[in-house]
Amino acid sequence: APATSTGQAVTDDTVTVGILHSLTGTMAISETGAQEAEKLAIKQINESGGILGRQIKIIQEDGASDWPTFAEKSRKLLVNDKVAAVFGCWTSASRKAALPVFEKENGLLYYPTFYEGLEQSKNVIYTGQEATQQILDGLNWVAKEKGAKTFYLIGSDYIWPRTSMKIARKHIENVLGGKVVGEEYKPLGDTQFGSVINKIRLKKPDVIYAAVVGGSNVAWFKQLKAAGINSKKQTLLTISVTEDEVLGIGGENLEGFYSIMKYFQSQDNPNNVAFVKAFKEMWGDDSVIGDVTQAAYLGPWLWKAAVEKAGTFDVDAVVKASEEGDIELTTAPEGYVKLHPNHHLWSKARVGMWKKDGQAEVVYTSELIEPDPFPEGYQ
């Protein structure tokens, strides 16, 4: 048998990993899909013989939507349980809280969420897209397809929307030659958009560009519709609505609006068809799969690839193997991804148009985009 690293929860026939997401609290809404996907991937890996001949065992912890709890549980998984890798976190805040623990204890975190970038830790593999991979192509697309010149930016008030908007504004003003006619942030969880909607009416932007998260999203779209703003009159592009959110919002309220993601459940390729089928088999016919869910699914597979390449579970070795830039997944539901030496994935950006049934029709797919967490000219 290949060498096992000392001090890790690895036996001759098992290896233990951690899953750390919010099962309770406000973030459980978003994080449920991610942990389901991770469990699916691990189950599939186990069924195909495991990693280095070992079956993967899972220890699950609840981050409870509380950042310090993420730090506490990370430490527990790494120090007490000595897990070989952790799949987890969703919000940037929870990642930031856990990060020092991973660095201190030299753990390995697979983080699935699209996020603001500006970070690159040795101990984290980012399986979601960083800001430039999500934003730029989407803006280019509306500028070109819809002839958009004026943009109204609206988001929830925290770091990811603000950073994303900052990049968007730079791109709109410096690259597209357009104009930002309004920029607005609402407190997290807010459900009243009446005044903002009035402001938007007054400014008559070509595009509403939105990064409203969580429960606010539902209020936002329902109230837009109730104010008579629909896709027939208004172009709207959002970076924060996936199939998960649509479940709450209701497809009828989103019909004709666009999201920019790297993955949509409706994507028609054999990888995805198989993935969707397996996911529904495991988690029920009603379940939906959003962008982050898919990115979370990639985590265990990327880890498997790196471990097998390194021939050991040792974190340093696995990280080193990951940093060589040649780990790729041809079986990724989103199509094809490759791990960049900067710990992020090469991926494509896609624009989906929402339909009444809650699925999106992919209307644009970009080329494979190189991840660039510290983009020049956008800071």
Place this chain on the structure above:
Amino acid sequence: MNMSTNTDFTLAIEDLTVSFDGFKAVDNLNFYLDRNELHVVIGPNGAGKTTVLDLICGKTKSTSGSIKFLNKELTNLSEHEIVLAGVGRKFQTPSIYENLSVMENLEISYPKGRGVFGSLMFKHDAVVRDKILEVATQIMLEKALHTEAGLLSHGQKQWLEIGMLLIQDPQLLMLDEPVAGMSVKEREQTAELLNKISEGRSVLVIEHDMEFVARIAHKVTVLHQGKILASGDMKDVQKDPKVIEVYLGH
């Protein structure tokens, strides 16, 4: 009829008025109280007696008029400042700390350590202890020092509240219906107590029990609809037909 502003009275109330949503509970009242005087205010229910005490001790703010205590204007002082100036008041329904023992009730009323830091450093020494014991004996609660005040009977609560005032040694002592709910014997004891403590200070009492009033009053004032109806010594007042009409009954 404006009197000179500086008076020899312990308490001088002039042109005092208070109205509640237009209802004048006290109406242009003038009232004076001497040192060493035990003055009883009587009058029909709702005449404004309690309200006058509320005004003096700062619980209610007057609409107009002045209240001078030892030539000090009280109307713009806050409650605790009025107490510090030397006014003590017993409420119509006994107002004591039900969750504290009799001893603690008296200790809190002891006029030392009334500031934040003073109270932190306050020492419960022999002087304090003796004083508490003395007052407790006066109010016949010396055996109940460690009883929780909430467990006392109604009459005992009344006494305790009087004791809490005595320990403050105020210049002006105001008692709102001090013997309500007391038995005959206890009324007598209270009357004795009041006669004793009225020396060296002024006492203002509100009562409906005429026997009791007769026993203690140096002077009686009858209040009616916020105004003075009659004033003088007990015998005269009792015979006044207006007083009999509105208050005593035939």
Place this chain on the structure above:
Amino acid sequence: MGGYSYDELGAIFAMQGFAGISLFSVLLLMALGLAIIFGQMGVINMAHGEFMAAGAYTTYLISTLTETYIPAFMPYYFVFSIAAAFLVAGTLGYLAEFILIRHLYKRPLDTLLATWGLSLIMQQSYRSIFGAREVSPTLPEWLMGAYPATDMIDIPINGMFVLGLTIFTTLAVFYLMFKSSWGLRVRATTQNRVMAGAVGINTKKVDRYTFALGCGIAGMAGAAFTTIASTGPTTGTLYIVDTFMVVVFGGAASLFGTIASAFSIAQAQSILEFFISGSMAKVFTLLTLVIILMFKPEGLFASKVRR
């Protein structure tokens, strides 16, 4: 306001008015139930938001059942689901009172802790039953759109619906609490439970039904809010602070105060939000509220009773 025509400004002014009114009706509807439970009964019900969620989930459930079994009924089900939400949340409230609250009337602050525990349990129940994700009932078409009054003024139908429901509920609550003999019993009981018993009022029954009524109204609010927001296990926590604020700011025992308070908070928030960012609008609204409370220590409409 350079660059805009009078028409536009007029329209925005009108629309802004609707925004304020619709926020007002939302706040008031949230607060009505609590105005009874907290304002009248003095129970600090931290689970109030969860009772709203119960109403919302009931609506979701009925929507799903209707869609599956009697799709023809879809345009009408919503009205019935409001009644059902009232009954479900009311029944839950009835049980909560029976099991928990009735033991705590002598210790009102403990109700805060017990109902906090209750809210955790209710949230987890929703999660276990309906899943962690947000759900949304399919709403009848007629409720969702806007009524184009002029080509610039669109009146949100859901907003008007909530407003109508709020007015109806407020009137009903007002009648019940202040004009009916049942309301008299409630107010007597909550002021002095022992004495109310001694004048012949069945205080236990009054307590139980009052609490159930407050929860039922919360449930109705929850049902109504499915038209403007989503439903998830933690939906209730979004509402709870604002709800308490509205009730307290109004002067806890005054229904009229609750109305005035909801109105002023809503208008301040929506007008400010038009000029400054949402977060700062919230900060300023709240700050104003703190300062006003400083000068009106018992709320806008404190009941003036001699102490």
Place this chain on the structure above:
Amino acid sequence: MSFVYEKLFGDKKGLIGFCILAALILVVFPVMLDSFRLNLVGKYLTYAFAAVSLVLLWGYGGTLSLGQGIFFGIGGYAMAMFLKLEASSPENTAIQSTPGIPDFMDWNQITELPLFWMPFHSFSFTLFAVLVVPTIFAYIIGAAMFKRRVGGVYFAIITQVVSVILTVLIVGQQGLTGGINGITDLRTLNGWDITSDSAKTLFYFINCFLLLAVIIASRFILTSKFGRILLAMRDKEDRVRFSGYDVANFKIFIFCFAAMISAIGGAMFTLQVGFMSPSFVGIVPSIEMVIFAAIGGRMSLIGAVYGTLLINFGKTAFSESFPELWLFLMGGLFIAVVMFFPNGLAGLWEDYGHHLTKRLDFIKNLFSKSKSAADAIELKGSKS
């Protein structure tokens, strides 16, 4: 001697309780727990500061604050600002567009350290700020509210509103505060690695000593006349006023003191956990702190510590064993305590501790039989 002893520990039962607590946190935990668990306990004990402050403010003072998180947070943030500046030396932040300022400022296009951050370069200023800033803030809130006689549930809601305001501000002004992420990635204190096990152990003991000191100081307040006035105020505030006390001043003092101890807890939290975030300023932690105090028995300083430990142990243990269902257990625990132990853990101790002191009394009586007359009217120690 007996005076000092009474002042600091209350009656005999108080002393025994205090010693048991000290032994538990200073000896038993460090011996029994590994460094990970010990650090966890250390984190819990920082919440205990806030719980103890609520015993004073709420249990005795009758003033419920649903915003103790404000002060816990301010203390924590003050410490975090210092540590963050240290972590943001130009060398450490060379890759930023503006090296030498905290990373989150750089992400938010801030190019210069804001003025109010400047003093936090100094450790002594930081210690000063931890103690004084929350106290002043509490003074402002307290003076504004108590002088105007805002009380009871109105005060509770106002503190809650203030904590919402502060949270919204911190989250909204992320360039200055780190936003919702908080201030993270704190590593050294004057060059000393605070993430090491030895540092954590040391902080644990410092934390324990501070907590015990805070309990003794609080005892001192409660056993003084001040403590009885607090009780009296809770009972009949008007009467206290008419006994010549400026009630507002007493409330302001206890509110400020409570704020200060909560802030110490916050600062110790930052040191032990290595970051600070707006989630501690918010409503949920503030309510949880009230729950810690209540579970412990709201009139018991020591009970508050046990309440904090019990709830947090429960949270950790339940959530580790039943990650999907642990909220049922927590909710059930709260309800059970309220329903069956209305006086919290301290209520249990009252009953059990009773037997213990009786036995001690018996032994003591063997040696001295005399009871002076003065004893007969000596004040009974307060109920903690």
Place this chain on the structure above:
Amino acid sequence: MLEVSNLKVCYGQSEVIHGLDFVVPKNETLAIMGRNGMGKTTLFKSLIGVLPSSDGRILIDGIDVSKKESFQRVENGIAYVPQGRMIFPSLTVQENIETGMEVSKLKKIPDDIYALFPVLADMRKRKGGNLSGGQQQQLAIARALVTNPKVLLLDEPTEGIQPSIIKDIANVLNEIKKLRDITIIVSEQVLSFTMAIADRIIVIDKGSFIHEDLREDVDTDKIKAYLSV
């Protein structure tokens, strides 16, 4: 009529009422006198049911109410005027009186109530808590009278009331007793009032009855002596 046998009441461990037995027939007014803290209020509270009795039976017109809640006792015909008023402070005067009418099913406040307490008519719309002490006491009596009780309990009803109205109250109680089949129990300190209404006087001391007299036989000095032991 009211029959009480072996009534015992405790606060926690300590027994305050030690097995009282007494019967009050219809149309009789019984006065219970005693020094402060002798258990008068405690006795009344246990009769109306706001304090549980630890032993004994209470029969109203032959119906045992000792296990019933206080509202059920009121339905069975007891009415209670507590010591210390206990009116509902934020209800108006009118509403306060109406709370008593829930049981008697009266629709309108009877005129004779306002005739007895004219001030209550004037202050109909005012909050009960804003009344003066004596006005509140009158309100509490009015609230009890509108229940049309078979047994009326009055705990120091004249406390804080002006002399002329005390006289009126005495007349009314005597009137009511004549007009209706009613049993009245009153605890009083004021001997003159007691003498004006009571048919029988019982002295209570430390929770036990120590003396009983019909009015005709009352020796005021002897009673006074009992009251000042």
